[in-house]
Amino acid sequence: MHSLAFTAESAANGVLTRCFALGDIPGVLWSPAPPAATAPSASRASSPSPAPSPAPLVLLGHGGGTHKKHRAMTGRAHRLVTGFGFHVAVLDAPGHGDRPRGERDERDIAALREAQAAGAPEGPVVVPYNARLAEIAVPEYRALLDALLELPGIGGPVGYAGVGLGTAIGVPLVAAEPRIRAAVLGLHWPDALTEAARRITVPVEYAVQWDDERIPREACLALFDAFGSREKSLHANAGRHVDFPRHVEADSAARFLGRHLRPQADTTAATAA
DSSP, X not given: OOOEEEEEXXXXXXXXXXXXXXXXXXXXEEEEOOOOOOSOHHHHHHSOOOOOOOEEEEEEEOOTTOOTTSHHHHHHHHHHHHHHXXXXXXXXXXXXXXXXXXXXXXXXXXXXXXXXXXXXXXXXXXXXXXXXXXXXXXXXXXXXXXXXTTSTTXXXXXXXXXXXXXXXXXXHHHHHOTTEEEEEEESOOSTTTHHHHHTOOSOEEEEEETTOSSSOHHHHHHHHHHOOOSSEEEEEESSOGGGOOHHHHHHHHHHHHHHHHOTTSOTTGGGOO
16 A cells, blocks of 8 residues: 655645655645634634535646646646635656656657657557556556545545546546546547546546647547547647647636536636636
């Protein structure tokens, strides 16, 4: 069993950021910062504040070649914390961020660079590479979920958000984890994910770049079609892979998760940050 240990903490702009290690796996947890203690001590002693109700948790998955503190992760987290009072957590994927790369990682990355340099399709390299990382990462995320739900102030329901590698990890995770009640996914090939996608029945929001030169449009649409969810929505954005509108999709993802994890919340609040 992985133990959870916090290693650093800071607070700014209403967000408490805590770095942690799940065993030897590094991650970050963002939470609403506790209010500043401004009342006189005698008053606080005579009228203690009630403990806040447990807030929902959102797990994030970062993209390939990035890490747990990438601006996309930090931006999504701040929207969800400040807009809805959620807790948000992410792990470095295997071979990413502060986790060392193995020889197999280096070979896969070199093969990807060769394909890119030659203008060859990336899918035959990226799909098995991401599938291998997902086999490692899914049990890690489930262990993280076990550990975080033991902490005071964190409760269900749980959501998930991640595109690219975050989808390669997220699809099998959401399919296997009944505590996850809504998911935001996108930008991936269907090849290794179709069977797991068919087992997903929770609401899904899925993003695709209409002119993606790396992941063919038909591949993205095939994965969207495979989801077994009765409620699923497709977000198609004009442009190439690198044109993915992070701010637009992050705002939409926050509102989507807000509707499903905290339906009574004001979904317009998540457009800040």
